[in-house]
Amino acid sequence: MNPIDKLAEYFKQFPGIGERQSKRFVYFLLTKDKQYLESLSDAIMHVKDGVRICPLCQRFFSGPQEVCLFCTTAEDTTSLLIVEKDADLEAFRKSKTYNGFYFVLGGLVPILEKNPSEFLRLREMVKRVTDLKKTGLKEIVLAFSLTPSGTHTDEYIRNTLKNYIEGTDIKLVSLGRGLSTGTELEYSDADTIKYALRNRQ
Amino acid sequence: MNPIDKLAEYFKQFPGIGERQSKRFVYFLLTKDKQYLESLSDAIMHVKDGVRICPLCQRFFSGPQEVCLFCTTAEDTTSLLIVEKDADLEAFRKSKTYNGFYFVLGGLVPILEKNPSEFLRLREMVKRVTDLKKTGLKEIVLAFSLTPSGTHTDEYIRNTLKNYIEGTDIKLVSLGRGLSTGTELEYSDADTIKYALRNRQ
Amino acid sequence: MNPIDKLAEYFKQFPGIGERQSKRFVYFLLTKDKQYLESLSDAIMHVKDGVRICPLCQRFFSGPQEVCLFCTTAEDTTSLLIVEKDADLEAFRKSKTYNGFYFVLGGLVPILEKNPSEFLRLREMVKRVTDLKKTGLKEIVLAFSLTPSGTHTDEYIRNTLKNYIEGTDIKLVSLGRGLSTGTELEYSDADTIKYALRNRQ
Amino acid sequence: MNPIDKLAEYFKQFPGIGERQSKRFVYFLLTKDKQYLESLSDAIMHVKDGVRICPLCQRFFSGPQEVCLFCTTAEDTTSLLIVEKDADLEAFRKSKTYNGFYFVLGGLVPILEKNPSEFLRLREMVKRVTDLKKTGLKEIVLAFSLTPSGTHTDEYIRNTLKNYIEGTDIKLVSLGRGLSTGTELEYSDADTIKYALRNRQ
Numbered sequence: 001m002n003p004i005d006k007l008a009e010y011f012k013q014f015p016g017i018g019e020r021q022s023k024r025f026v027y028f029l030l031t032k033d034k035q036y037l038e039s040l041s042d043a044i045m046h047v048k049d050g051v052r053i054c055p056l057c058q059r060f061f062s063g064p065q066e067v068c069l070f071c072t073t074a075e076d077t078t079s080l081l082i083v084e085k086d087a088d089l090e091a092f093r094k095s096k097t098y099n100g101f102y103f104v105l106g107g108l109v110p111i112l113e114k115n116p117s118e119f120l121r122l123r124e125m126v127k128r129v130t131d132l133k134k135t136g137l138k139e140i141v142l143a144f145s146l147t148p149s150g151t152h153t154d155e156y157i158r159n160t161l162k163n164y165i166e167g168t169d170i171k172l173v174s175l176g177r178g179l180s181t182g183t184e185l186e187y188s189d190a191d192t193i194k195y196a197l198r199n200r201q
Numbered sequence: 202m203n204p205i206d207k208l209a210e211y212f213k214q215f216p217g218i219g220e221r222q223s224k225r226f227v228y229f230l231l232t233k234d235k236q237y238l239e240s241l242s243d244a245i246m247h248v249k250d251g252v253r254i255c256p257l258c259q260r261f262f263s264g265p266q267e268v269c270l271f272c273t274t275a276e277d278t279t280s281l282l283i284v285e286k287d288a289d290l291e292a293f294r295k296s297k298t299y300n301g302f303y304f305v306l307g308g309l310v311p312i313l314e315k316n317p318s319e320f321l322r323l324r325e326m327v328k329r330v331t332d333l334k335k336t337g338l339k340e341i342v343l344a345f346s347l348t349p350s351g352t353h354t355d356e357y358i359r360n361t362l363k364n365y366i367e368g369t370d371i372k373l374v375s376l377g378r379g380l381s382t383g384t385e386l387e388y389s390d391a392d393t394i395k396y397a398l399r400n401r402q
Numbered sequence: 403m404n405p406i407d408k409l410a411e412y413f414k415q416f417p418g419i420g421e422r423q424s425k426r427f428v429y430f431l432l433t434k435d436k437q438y439l440e441s442l443s444d445a446i447m448h449v450k451d452g453v454r455i456c457p458l459c460q461r462f463f464s465g466p467q468e469v470c471l472f473c474t475t476a477e478d479t480t481s482l483l484i485v486e487k488d489a490d491l492e493a494f495r496k497s498k499t500y501n502g503f504y505f506v507l508g509g510l511v512p513i514l515e516k517n518p519s520e521f522l523r524l525r526e527m528v529k530r531v532t533d534l535k536k537t538g539l540k541e542i543v544l545a546f547s548l549t550p551s552g553t554h555t556d557e558y559i560r561n562t563l564k565n566y567i568e569g570t571d572i573k574l575v576s577l578g579r580g581l582s583t584g585t586e587l588e589y590s591d592a593d594t595i596k597y598a599l600r601n602r603q
Numbered sequence: 604m605n606p607i608d609k610l611a612e613y614f615k616q617f618p619g620i621g622e623r624q625s626k627r628f629v630y631f632l633l634t635k636d637k638q639y640l641e642s643l644s645d646a647i648m649h650v651k652d653g654v655r656i657c658p659l660c661q662r663f664f665s666g667p668q669e670v671c672l673f674c675t676t677a678e679d680t681t682s683l684l685i686v687e688k689d690a691d692l693e694a695f696r697k698s699k700t701y702n703g704f705y706f707v708l709g710g711l712v713p714i715l716e717k718n719p720s721e722f723l724r725l726r727e728m729v730k731r732v733t734d735l736k737k738t739g740l741k742e743i744v745l746a747f748s749l750t751p752s753g754t755h756t757d758e759y760i761r762n763t764l765k766n767y768i769e770g771t772d773i774k775l776v777s778l779g780r781g782l783s784t785g786t787e788l789e790y791s792d793a794d795t796i797k798y799a800l801r802n803r804q
Contacts, residue, residue, distance in 0.1 A: 002665040003654055007646040015627050020588075020690075024618050027689050029650055030663050037651070041644040043610040047632055048640070051606055060633050062605040086630050087623075088386040095391040097398050141401050145387070146380040176379030176400025179347040180393040183381050185289040186346070186422075190296040192381040197298050199377025199400050200342050203464040204453055208445040216426050221489075221789070225417050228488050230449055231462050238450070242443035244409040248431055249439070252405055261432050263404040287429050288422075387623070490788040497793040499800050543803050547789070548782040578781030578802025581749040582795040585783050587691040588748070592698040594783040599700050601779025601802050602744050 004030070056128060058104040058121050059086050076100040078138040082125065082157065084108050084150070088143065100139075103128055108149040109156045122160060129164050140165070142174045205231070257329060259305040259322050260287050277301040279339040283326065283358065285309050285351070289344065301340075304329055309350040310357045323361060330365055341366070343375045406432070458530060460506040460523050461488050478502040480540040484527065484559065486510050486552070490545065502541075505530055510551040511558045524562060531566055542567070544576045607633070659731060661707040661724050662689050679703040681741040685728065685760065687711050687753070691746065703742075706731055711752040712759045725763060732767055743768070745777045 001009070004026050011022035029037060051060055054068035061068035070093075079100030083089050084107060092098050106121045129140065142157055144150035154174055161172060177195035179185075185193070202210070205227055212223035230238060252261055255269035262269035271294075280301030284290050285308060293299050307322045330341065343358055345351035355375055362373060378396035380386075386394070403411070406428050413424035431439060453462055456470035463470040472495075481502030485491050486509060494500050508523045531542065544559055546552035556576055563574060579597035581587075587595070604612070607629050614625035632640060654663055657671035664671035673696075682703030686692050687710060695701050709724045732743065745760055747753035757777055764775060780798035782788075788796070 003646070003650050003652055004663065004665060007650045010643050010646055015631050016624065021619065023690060023693070026650065027663065028618050029647065030654060034651070037647055040613050041648040043606065043613055044632065044640055044647065045644045047606050047610045047629065048637070049606055051633065060607065060630065062607055083386070085387075087626060090626070091386050091389060091394055092398075095394040095398070097391075097395045141398070143386065143397075145385040146382055147385065173401045175397040176377060176402060178377030178379040178381065178396070178400060180379065180381040180384050180397075181347055181390050184346040184348065185284070185292050185344065186286075188292060189382050190298075193292055193296040194298040195379070196344075196376040196381075197293075197296070197342070199379060199402075200374045201377060201400075204445065204449050204451055205462065205464060208449045211442050211445055216430050217423065222418065224489060224492070227449065228462070229417050230446065231453065235450070238446055241412050242447045244405070244412055245431065245439055245446065246443040248405050248409045248428065249436070250405055252432060261406065261429070263406060288425060291425070485788070487789075493788050493791060493796055494800075497796040497800070499793075499797040543800070545788065545799075547787040548784055549787065575803045577799040578779060578804060580779030580781040580783065580798070580802060582781065582783040582786050582799075583749055583792050586748040586750065587686070587694050587746065588688075590694060591784050592700075595694055595698040596700045597781070598746075598778040598783075599695075599698070599744070601781060601804075602776045603779060603802075 057102045081141040109153040111152045139171045258303045282342040310354040312353045340372045459504045483543040511555040513554045541573045660705045684744040712756040714755045742774045
């Protein structure tokens with residue numbers, strides 16, 4: 001394969017990138033000089049340098065520490081928020097409304113999946129919960145997208161964690177449902193209206 | 202004007218209908234026989250027959266009664282839900298999760314509007330609240346779309362009603378905010394995430 | 403059925419109108435006064451008054467004449483343009499680039515349809531072509547949308563008309579294919595590019 | 604800057620990639636092992652290896668030859684097709700309907716641009732045309748998207764080339780206009796209809 005097609009094959013594996021856009025990326029790079037290509041290559045080669053997975057929250061972070069800053073500087077040490085992926089965790093950070101612990105599950109449980117433990121960090125999650133139990137954990141927030149697989153994951157994790165918090169007064173909660181920015185009542189489904197009503201305040 | 206263009210002019214006034222679709226409606230009707238046109242005309246002429254505006258909730262309804270069925274058969278007489286328009290009220294009815302009183306405001310307050318009392322049923326709303334106060338009203342739910350003018354209307358109505366419920370223990374609440382069906386966290390705005398967190402349960 | 407639902411049922415039959423929008427139409431009309439409803443009803447009742455189908459081009463028109471103005475005032479009497487429906491004919495009129503005769507077929511031939519003569523004006527089309535043959539017709543333009551059923555109709559009408567123009571020097575042509583306003587080459591299908599090349603000039 | 608953000612900055616420069624997707628690319632790469640990252644880096648570093656710009660058509664190609672295969676194997680040596688960019692050239696190749704010479708201009712002329720010679724290969728284009736004039740060129744096809752800047756480029760190149768082909772019988776043509784795949788007449792603009800009619804056949 002020639003170098004153009006070879007690189008296009010790589011870009012086609014990137015999330016959300018099809019054949020056409022992968023070619024556009026290649027043509028874009030062809031217009032760049034050698035120095036640019038070297039810098040980009042270098043950035044890719046070294047993207048994991050100093051980047052590690054935090055042993056507590058499992059998110060990617062870079063820095064000299066063993067444990068990530070979010071875990072060492074959390075103000076509210078009684079709350080643990082479980083998300084699907086790093087990008088979701090960032091959305092919470094940007095909203096600046098949560099200052100407890102995080103945990104990145106690493107994926108959602110597909111609706112028909114029998115054996116999710118294969119690719120989710122279930123063991124790490126259980127360990128984290130068990131550890132935090134000893135230091136005053138009061139609440140676990142399940143924070144998944146309100147899609148079919150997100151809802152399914154919510155149920156699955158609830159079932160998994162139930163046993164570990166039984167007999168404690170740790171609450172297992174999920175994100176609130178209701179109207180989200182832009183929602184028009186006339187076009188809302190019955191579920192959204194039901195929760196918007198139930199959570200009125 | 203010829204009869205084709207004349208009728209098209211009418212359809213152009215229908216909500217959401219432009220010049221092209223109004224013409225399509227006319228051509229559609231031109232393919233119908235005289236009997237069909239008569240029945241349709243008749244249905245339009247008589248659409249208000251027996252249809253009245255309920256003096257309590259202000260919604261359109263048809264029937265021999267003075268007051269609409271929703272108002273006479275509400276199970277929970279301690280709650281009043283205020284909506285923008287009849288279509289929103291129907292959305293709540295379909296969700297089957299509310300069984301109190303309704304009130305149709307008749308519109309939203311545009312953000313720059315100085316004099317909304319002109320076209321909203323503010324006087325009727327105040328009267329309805331005042332009457333219900335005497336019969337045990339405990340809660341008023343403001344149920345507007347989560348759009349800029351919906352949010353503005355929420356504030357405006359809060360301010361208007363504040364005086365009338367002062368000194369009572371009637372609660373003035375709004376629909377809950379949070380994730381709505383289909384919401385993906387990665388693409389959510391900070392407000393939606395903030396409320397989803399705040400309303401976790 | 404109450405008058406509101408009854409009228410909504412009618413509007414649901416309008417082209418492109420679903421349940422929700424039909425209700426919006428009804429609520430819109432409920433806000434109108436009796437006089438408005440009467441005028442609209444009247445316009446519907448009388449939409450066909452004085453409106454007739456031109457015996458030559460088959461389009462709807464209104465006026466005292468037997469035959470429509472487009473047919474009596476066509477400047478180029480050697481060309482006949484065959485379209486699917488009245489709205490397409492109007493698109494050609496607006497473009498002001500054709501001044502010959504028109505013919506409205508009344509529909510397209512669905513790809514799997516065996517017996518299109520039932521609902522298309524095939525007999526009238528053949529008669530029109532036969533008549534125009536005697537007065538110097540030189541060209542028949544098939545002007546259908548470039549959709550699967552439009553393409554199929556083009557073939558079907560070509561086959562139908564072939565016999566009637568055999569032995570004459572009447573040309574049977576279709577609209578030109580190529581780039582249309584807004585077309586980006588990078589995203590074009592092979593067919594569009596093929597025709598754009600073939601019809602270069 | 605940490606390595607994650609640093610790489611995200613690079614991806615943000617890729618065509619069509621915003622902040623969010625650039626982060627998704629980085630997270631995607633973080634899940635890959637060292638070998639994968641090395642291969643990708645390598646492919647980027649060497650994307651231009653053996654890739655050169657053909658001195659005749661100006662397209663990127665890879666191979667040991669001085670001149671690209673499209674230029675050395677063109678069957679019809681009397682025709683030159685001028686396109687904006689490599690991706691457009693590929694669209695023509697895929698359609699398999701053109702077998703003459705190509706020329707990649709390297710961009711479009713923005714409508715308000717005064718000095719397009721800065722970033723377009725105008726000198727190379729003129730040279731190519733001058734050379735081909737001596738070997739029997741009969742036709743130059745301007746093949747730009749039917750967008751405002753594409754149309755403007757068509758005019759600009761016409762003016763530029765006019766002087767160089769004056770006195771010869773080389774034809775300067777543009778891609779044909781008309782209906783493109785999917786076009787519905789009812790929703791077409793007057794220009795598309797005008798050209799579809801003019802190019803009927």
